[in-house]
Amino acid sequence: MVIDSTSLRSHFPSLDDGVAYFDSPGGTQTPRPVAEAIATTMLRPLSIRGTSTASERNAELVVTEFRAAYADLLGVPAQGVVHGRSATQLTYDFSRHLAKAWQPGDEIVISRLEHDSNVRPWIQAAGRAGVTVRWIDLDGPELDLGSLRRVLSPRTRLVAVTAASNVLGTIPSVRRIADLAHEAGALLYVDGVHFAAHHLVDVPGLGADFFVCSPYKFFGPHCGVLAAAPDLLDGLRPDKLLPSSDAVPERFEFGTLPYEMLAGATAAVDFLAGIASGAPGAGTSRRDRLARSFAAIHEHETGLLARLEQGLGDLAVTVHSRAADRTPTTLMSLTGRDAREAQEYLAGRDVLAPAGSFYAYEPFTALKLPDPALRVGLAPYNTGEEVDRFLAGLADFLRK
Known part of the structure; x- marks a missing residue:
């Protein structure tokens, strides 16, 4: 093709x-279709999500279509799609959510290949919780999986790794890392920001428990998306406003969603889906x-x-x-x-x-x-x- x-x-x-x-x-x-989707959403009737008026239904449809689009892009259920302002913001949020279950003496593992957005949130959360940080070393431009095997232990609670380096382009074997992490009883958090712009993502296939990406890396507006299994998200209790929804994934999306950004992010997925010449409709x-x-x-x-x-x-x-x-x-x-x-x-x-x-x-x-x-x-x-x-x-x- x-x-x-x-x-x-x-x-x-x-x-x-x-x-x-x-x-x-x-x-x-x-691309123009993304900008047009943003403008159309802002210029047509729009209110807080609901069912009583066209403006409320428009907002509800935007959210539903956004979750469906990123379910298709990432290979997860729509209920496992969380919107955020950026991948960095989502990682900070989830570092706090996950760290609630950490205890002094626990450990987390981070790789030396990372963008700092998949490093500093975890280090700071570990410092507050009294958790030890271990490292996956580099062997030249590649990850040294031998060092991962050496640092994993029954005390490991989380492994954080990139699916592709934003500077070197290195694509580590996320599936092998996932298998090793899960054998140790740890969760795997994957920074897919650079990877998702070049490869179709299969979150379950990668073995990722959490996968984060940024639509503006693949023609969309500036926002972030996190994907995870809905039952895994259901086990996390974020700090939130009392009247706000406790449903998954809404419990992780603080405040009114930026409907125009969601519409643009959906349009980016549709634009990607139409790139291949002669792709049937x-x-x-x-x-x-x-x-x-x-x-x-x-x-x-x-x-x-x-x-x-x-x-x-x-x-x-x-x-x-x-x-x-x-x-x-x-x-x-x-x-x-x-x-x-x-x-x-x-x-x-x-x-x-x-x-x-x-x-x-x-x-x-x-x-x-x-x-x-x-x-x-x-x-x-x-x-x-x-x-x-x-x-x-x-x-x-x-x-x-």
Whole structure:
């Protein structure tokens, strides 16, 4: 299945500015259907959820459609879909919910591959509860699962791990980590923010007890989504307002939901489901169409990544993204040159490739990566011409 780049790009008004956007690990551009869904929701009658008026029913429908869309995207029941302002906010919330059951002497395990949003909330919650933090070490750009086996014990209550590194692109074996964690009696919390933009998620297949992602990484608005089994959520008692619903998943969603954001997030899933050329419509489930689209996305991005890597082989750069299984995200340092200067130079040529450490404190520290480093993240709307433009611009910068 092939992506029709011209057709796909026509849905993104922002791409008309001529900039080659390689900043998708930080957030993608937004297609018109997503923006229209947000505007339509805000402009039609809208009230607090209910059944008495059209405005109340509109709000109820938005929430129902949002849960159904992310159930299809993540492979979980709709009642296991929780909305949050961001993945970071959801992880902070659930670190507090889960820590209520922790006791001094308990342990949690975190990996050195993480974005800090899947590190600091757990460390801070552990500190308040008197819980010991253990670490999964790195073996180069890969996770050292041997170190996980060494630190797991009957006292382990939680393992937190990324499904894909936002800087190196490394995709660890989440299923193997899940099996080891569950054998020890621990829960597995998975940061899927970077992973969900490139692969169709199967939360039960991964073995994740909790899985969090961010729709703005795959064409949606800025919000977060957490998925878990409804019966697991039912066993958690968050602090909440007394009159607010105690039903799952509503008990975890504090205050009135941002209906327009939910509508945009739903539209992003529908847009993803329609990406594959020739994907059938009627009679085919949205989950099936998503599978076809993600297969096409993977083929497209893999081809672009090969083109990028071939071109980088001729330049004075050090590529740090070397895991055997990884997303189309490449972190590099430049021999004798400053990555932020490279970012500015490329921006002058209408190429956006950001420099920094991207909240990945642990891998940057563990691997002694140069900070800042240059990151190129590929998205379905990127083209071969844009990759060539980045390579030509970087080559010119390195020659100056």
